[in-house]
Each structure stands twice: as C-alpha cells, then as structure tokens.
Amino acid sequence: MPALTFLKIAVVTTRVLACSLMLACSPAAATDAIVAARQASMKKMAAAARTIAEMFDGKRAYDAAGFKLAAATLSARTGPALITEFPEGSLGAPSGARPEIDQARPEFEALARHIGRLADSLAAKAEEAPAEITSDMRMGTGIPMDGGSLLGKRPNAPQADPAKLPAEHLLHLILQDCTSCHSKFRQKVE
Numbered sequence: 001m002p003a004l005t006f007l008k009i010a011v012v013t014t015r016v017l018a019c020s021l022m023l024a025c026s027p028a029a030a031t032d033a034i035v036a037a038r039q040a041s042m043k044k045m046a047a048a049a050r051t052i053a054e055m056f057d058g059k060r061a062y063d064a065a066g067f068k069l070a071a072a073t074l075s076a077r078t079g080p081a082l083i084t085e086f087p088e089g090s091l092g093a094p095s096g097a098r099p100e101i102d103q104a105r106p107e108f109e110a111l112a113r114h115i116g117r118l119a120d121s122l123a124a125k126a127e128e129a130p131a132e133i134t135s136d137m138r139m140g141t142g143i144p145m146d147g148g149s150l151l152g153k154r155p156n157a158p159q160a161d162p163a164k165l166p167a168e169h170l171l172h173l174i175l176q177d178c179t180s181c182h183s184k185f186r187q188k189v190e
C-alpha cells in the first residue's frame with residue numbers, strides 16, 4: 001500500500017474512532033472522514049476494475065483468484081454501500097461530489113443500484129471462474145453495447161439479464177456506469 005494512502009486511512013480511522021468515543025469530533029471532522037473514506041473506496045474500485053480489464057486485455061496474467069477478489073471488491077462497494085457513502089451534508093467542495101446529488105437522489109441511487117446489480121453478477125461469475133479465460137467469458141460480437149445501460153440510447157429496450165452476459169461484457173457495462181455517474185455527479189476540485 002502506498003505510504004500516502006496508508007496515512008490517509010490511518011487519519012480517517014483515528015477520526016472515526018475519536019467520533020465514536022465523542023472526542024474531538026467536530027461536524028467538519030466527521031464530514032472529512034466520510035469524504036476520505038468514500039474517495040479511498042472509489043480508488044479501490046478503480047484498481048479492481050483495472051485489474052479485471054488488464055486480465056481480459058492480456059496486459060496482466062489472468063488468475064481466477066485475482067479475478068474473484070477484484071469482482072468481489074466491485075460488488076461490495078457498489079449498490080447500497082455506495083449510496084451510504086454519500087449522506088446529506090457531505091457533498092460539494094472541497095469534495096469532488098456535486099451538491100446536485102441531493103436534488104437528484106433517485107437518479108443517483110438508481111445508478112448506484114444498477115452498477116451494483118452488474119457487479120453482483122460479475123462477482124457470481126467470478127466465483128465459478130475457470131483456471132483459464134474461456135471464450136464464453138469474452139464479449140461476443142453480436143451483443144449490443146448499450147443493452148444493459150441505464151442511460152442507453154434506447155430507454156425502452158428490454159434490459160438484458162446481466163446473469164446471461166459474458167464477464168467481459170459485464171465489465172464494460174460497469175465501466176459505462178462509472179463514467180455516467182462521474183459525468184453527472186462528480187466535479188473537479190483543487
């Protein structure tokens with residue numbers, strides 16, 4: 001673990017601990033801890049998604065255990081867990097979360113649940129992952145890319161059952177959801 005990340009986590013842990021003991025817990029410190037924790041969680045998701053993508057792209061040696069761990073990380077940090085990381089009062093600068101999340105809760109939460117379902121399906125597949133990447137794990141050529149996207153161009157198109165999609169296709173849909181949410185709900189802050 002990089003030293004900086006470790007330091008950040010140590011600081012957050014200390015703050016959460018201080019808060020739970022009712023010591024030195026200003027509302028600002030509590031918010032800082034929430035923001036730092038969700039940013040760390042997002043970084044873990046990014047690392048997990050990169051690991052899986054590189055395995056499918058042949059840039060990293062595939063191993064079933066590593067695939068399983070990365071998919072489980074995505075599943076554990078999306079869905080309801082992701083929603084809980086963005087409570088009211090924790091949005092806006094200095095965090096990278098847009099204050100508009102509060103006005104668009106249904107949309108934000110729908111995105112979090114959508115990516116959560118995809119990640120759950122991917123994790124279920126990874127549980128059974130074979131020792132080598134098999135062709136049925138690969139994205140077929142005949143499957144439309146926006147088949148399962150919440151913000152796809154055909155809002156009335158039937159949602160494909162994620163359990164029936166190949167793992168690589170699920171990963172691509174997951175990455176689309178990361179991008180959809182970021183373009184709408186994330187802001188640049190310095």
Ligand code: HEC
Nearest residue numbers: 039042043045046095096097111112115177178181185186
């Ligand atoms: C439902 C919305 C949503 C989804 C889905 C989502 N993110 Fe995020 N992400 C955010 C928001 C909002 C922030 C800004 C958080 C903050 O700074 O408080 C963020 C921040 C980040 C960051 C920067 C963290 C930092 O250190 O500042 C990374 C990296 C990231 N997301 C990766 C991902 C990846 C990879 C996925 C998909 C696997 C993903 N996110 C899915 C909303 C989302």
